[in-house]
Amino acid sequence: MKQKTIIRGKVHYVGVNDRTKHLFEGLWPLPYGVSYNSYLIDDGKVALIDTVDICYFEVFLHKIKAVIGDRPVDYLIINHMEPDHSGSISLIKKYYPNITIVGNKQTFGMVEGFYNISPDHQLLIKNGDSLDLGYHKLRFYLTPMVHWPETMMTFDETEGLLFSGDGFGAFGTLDGGFIDSNMNVEIFWDEMRRYYANIVGKYGSAVQKALEKLTPLPIKAICSTHGPVWIDQIEKVIGIYDKLSRYEGEEGVVIVYGTMYGNTEQMAEAIALELSAQGIKNIILHNANKRHHSYIIADIFRYKGLIIGSTTYCNHLFPEIDSLISKILTRDMKDRYLGYFGSFSWSSAAVKRLAEFAEKSKFEIVGDPVDMKMAIDDNIYEQCEKLGRAMADRLKKDR
Ligand code: FEO
Numbered sequence: 001m002k003q004k005t006i007i008r009g010k011v012h013y014v015g016v017n018d019r020t021k022h023l024f025e026g027l028w029p030l031p032y033g034v035s036y037n038s039y040l041i042d043d044g045k046v047a048l049i050d051t052v053d054i055c056y057f058e059v060f061l062h063k064i065k066a067v068i069g070d071r072p073v074d075y076l077i078i079n080h081m082e083p084d085h086s087g088s089i090s091l092i093k094k095y096y097p098n099i100t101i102v103g104n105k106q107t108f109g110m111v112e113g114f115y116n117i118s119p120d121h122q123l124l125i126k127n128g129d130s131l132d133l134g135y136h137k138l139r140f141y142l143t144p145m146v147h148w149p150e151t152m153m154t155f156d157e158t159e160g161l162l163f164s165g166d167g168f169g170a171f172g173t174l175d176g177g178f179i180d181s182n183m184n185v186e187i188f189w190d191e192m193r194r195y196y197a198n199i200v201g202k203y204g205s206a207v208q209k210a211l212e213k214l215t216p217l218p219i220k221a222i223c224s225t226h227g228p229v230w231i232d233q234i235e236k237v238i239g240i241y242d243k244l245s246r247y248e249g250e251e252g253v254v255i256v257y258g259t260m261y262g263n264t265e266q267m268a269e270a271i272a273l274e275l276s277a278q279g280i281k282n283i284i285l286h287n288a289n290k291r292h293h294s295y296i297i298a299d300i301f302r303y304k305g306l307i308i309g310s311t312t313y314c315n316h317l318f319p320e321i322d323s324l325i326s327k328i329l330t331r332d333m334k335d336r337y338l339g340y341f342g343s344f345s346w347s348s349a350a351v352k353r354l355a356e357f358a359e360k361s362k363f364e365i366v367g368d369p370v371d372m373k374m375a376i377d378d379n380i381y382e383q384c385e386k387l388g389r390a391m392a393d394r395l396k397k398d399r
Pocket residue numbers: 080082084085147148166225226
């Protein structure tokens with residue numbers, strides 16, 4: 001049993017898989033589920049790094065006991081307080097009443113606020129402090145806003161393991177293996193982008209600061225709170241997070257539209273056809289009514305070009321487009337090329353609203369907006385082609 005859970009040295013994987021929940025944070029679909037990773041260091045002193053969602057406490061405790069038997073856990077290191085990881089703190093404290101909780105100044109207010117745990121047995125650490133467990137020596141790095149203000153990362157200097165909290169995380173359960181070299185990790189790349197874009201995406205500059213602090217370390221494995229333990233693919237994983245947190249888009253265009261009867265969709269098709277004719281290969285059309293916005297946001301993070309279309313609805317934007325642009329603004333997305341188009345039957349409003357969004361977004365506007373009355377004709381078709389051409393030309397300038 002013990003052998004199967006070892007990562008390196010005396011570090012064990014004791015996380016759990018959630019294949020039950022439909023929506024992460026009550027918002028984001030989980031087609032492949034999600035793992036809540038926790039790590040146990042079975043050293044002279046026993047340390048647990050983060051806990052799991054409270055629904056999985058029994059399974060979690062069983063995994064801990066399978067490694068350490070009746071020995072107590074000496075330290076609980078809290079890298080992150082969001083309840084998908086902190087949910088089992090109260091019960092862990094009940095099972096191990098003498099456990100010392102390790103966290104920073106921001107952590108303990110949350111421990112008290114969420115779980116009413118008084119400040120006894122606490123070890124307050126600052127950036128750069130260390131903790132010696134016997135064989136393993138841990139050093140703490142504060143990484144605020146990756147993804148909450150209290151977030152920190154713990155580096156095991158003995159074996160080169162970075163316990164990174166949500167950083168470098170991905171949706172998807174760990175089916176069998178938990179180390180990347182022992183599993184097929186294909187599904188995790190898209191799920192990592194979707195996780196980043198929707199959960200951590202607002203905090204690009206905080207992620208950049210954390211990367212500056214951490215990438216000089218001799219990292220041999222990244223142990224995140226979600227998804228595989230990364231050993232073989234460290235470079236790729238850091239590369240994805242680096243690129244996303246710089247808001248660096250690849251060549252490609254996301255065309256997203258809200259339509260009732262398909263007329264606005266015909267404008268999107270015309271734009272896409274012209275983009276393709278101009279040599280742009282990555283073109284993704286999303287019907288915002290049908291596709292969950294988490295996938296659309298992930299694609300917007302991935303590609304440099306964005307074209308948004310909306311029919312006029314109640315003298316406003318189509319509701320799903322209204323909701324989507326609010327999500328884009330909330331994430332403080334930067335450096336995108338933006339085109340837009342709309343339609344109406346008797347009174348034009350969508351294009352005006354999209355112009356307001358364009359101004360707020362600070363994206364670079366490309367081409368002329370197209371506003372269509374009722375249905376597509378040759379004139380509107382040509383204007384859509386012109387918009388597609390303008391976007392293709394702008395993207396090609398970056399080649
Ligand atoms: Fe996985 Fe921010 O919690």
